Amino acid sequence: MTLLAPPSGLPLPRVLGGLLGVVLAAVLVEALVLSYRGRYDWRALVTTLGDMALRRAVGLTGLSLAGPLFSWAWAHRVHTLDLSTGGQWAGLFLLSELAYYGFHRAAHRVRWFWASHAVHHSSPQLTLAAALRLGWLGKLTGSTVFFVPLVWLGFAPAAVLGVLSLNLLYQFWLHAEWLPRLGPLEWVLNTPSHHRVHHACNPRYIDRNYGGVLIVFDRLLGTFQAEQAEEPVRYGLVGRPRIDNPIRLGLSEWQRLGRDLWAATDWRQRLAVLVGPPGP
Template identity: 60%
Template sequence: MEAITLICISLVWDFLLLFVGIEFFYYWYHRASHEVRWFWATHAVHHSAKHLNLSAAYRLGWTGLLSGYILFFLPLIWLGVHPIALLTGLSLNLIYQFWIHTELVPKLGVLEWFLNTPSHHRVHHAANSEYIDRNYGGVLIIFDRWFGTFTSEQPDCPTFYGLTHPLRSYNPVTIAFHEWRRLFQDLITAKTWRDRCRVIFGRPI
């Protein structure tokens, strides 16, 4: 009986450590997706929706493997996490995020302190200068609070959505590749290797 108890305790700790580890690396992946143009080229698709509703949750880029998002989670595999456990955890993280893509749910009291809620995610999707590039957490909001990227939704600052460079096409291929097209156009016109590195690794423009 004691052995079963120890196994259960070990499993609980393994789950908690995996959950927090995924959250930590997801935060940095998501932040890089906004602050590094190469990653933004894929992630911009998710922010191209002009209305925040549940369908926006699955408005995802097609080029995640090309941009290399999985690199952010390799440290967990190096630490011994099984790839299937990692993919399962990431999938559950994304499933949680489905319900926070809505304007219908108000602030949720004390939960706002540690969970990523619809209110926090409205801020994340907003194109307002007051809100842009904030609240990167998946399930938790604690890493945003620790690393200075947290902003709360303000009643006197209503949100509006979409890209800061509006995309007027409804063609899914155009939506999927428009940022890549802009990036490669700037690469072609860049005159030095330093400029080309800035195009790839600099902030989105």
Template identity: 55%
Template sequence: MNFSSLYNHASSGALPWLFGLLLIVLVAATLEGLVQTFVRHKAYDWKAYAASMADAIARRGIDALGLSIAAPILAWAYAHRINTLELNTPLAIFILFIGQEFLYYWYHRASHTINWFWATHSVHHSPNELTLASALRLGWTGKLTGTTLFFTPLIWIGFSPTAVLSVVAGNLLYQFWLHAPWMPKLGPLEWVFNTPTHHKVHHASNPEYLDRNYGGVLIIFDRLFGTFADEREDVTIRYGLTEPLKSHNPLRIALHGWMNMGKKIGQAHSWRDRVKAVFGPP
């Protein structure tokens, strides 16, 4: 099996249970909108819902093309791994989980602090209200920017690409319910786990809340590295980007971050400024 086919097998990886969970996710996101509209009689942005669904469908179509700049590197790392680690003990499972959480924290933090990654990740932050449907809005260009390269160390030390990418997928599925701002605080669990309360802060565009709460399943690395922020009673959360994106056009939503970066490159007066426009902070 060559490098590309190994990676593609890992990412598609015969995980039929994921498709069942994705169906549940779609049903739950739709039910939330229906309950908000017809039971609670509250405003719900169905255009934003449709844009998020269109983004998810287009992403699956683009992923089906098998394009990824990370594929050969991850497969090379596994072919030259320093060990082979099977998930046959609680310790191995724990190491994989904690390692993935640690690396996810740094991937997510980089996605907010490096333009190259923010161009894709900004799509997820573009909804101007937080709903379960907005969890599905992840952009089309993640595999083209090499985001999975952050998890290369786990593959190099011996975990299979299938195992690593499965845990990453599980992390993202866990985060679906975090996009329900109507959930209450969860008491002592808030100290260890990422919760809807913490994720509300992450999606806020208020200056007091920017670049906080990067965790996936856990919130402990935010507490360790100084990026944790709790919701404040004196600051009402404002969702969306610092410069709100009003469009519901899926193409505009998917590409606005890249267009903004292209504009910065065009306005740059030196190669140093051009490099900064790509790899500097948003």
């Protein structure tokens, strides 16, 4: 089985492809409505579209640091889980949520991953379009390595990547800043309110609410922060100027990382630069 061949009966690639048009239509409708109300940042939208185009171009090269690891894990899997039962699907969902939490926390606390993920947090306005600003060098960081253990356990790579795609699709609507809190659902699900906190650059809110579909791992592992009425959220990157050129934006944190690696005097310092938390 090739890395991206869908397992039998799994039409996720077709479904996700069909939803892309719906996503783009929602982005346009929100842009027009918010623009009519006088509070939409069209420059940010153009930057996001440029990032999407560059990410697509990089994707067409087929380059991926994690791809060989997925192939190795599948070749040496412990079991073969064909997802023929509801329990197996539930297990894949929960394990993928935990893997996503691990990835997302590392994307904020490990500088190698943050260099690409910072692009997603660079938008000065939280909109549906901001959900699509993912960083065009993301595939070259190997961030999907956090999902390799699921393949080693016996879940087919296409199933793992398909569930991850659904996770990201769920998060699309979380970027609508105008959506209210959702009552009791706030205890279990990641919601627009929780995600506003995640995108905020207020000191109180930074590095919180890493969940994908669920918020329970944040609550269990001490990274949850509720939105506070007395402290409205602010967006953007702390200590960074606004960049509207998508090429410069995608390279900006990598350039900072490269300069710090060059300035390091030994391998211990270089390793600390790569895997330590992002600096100011």
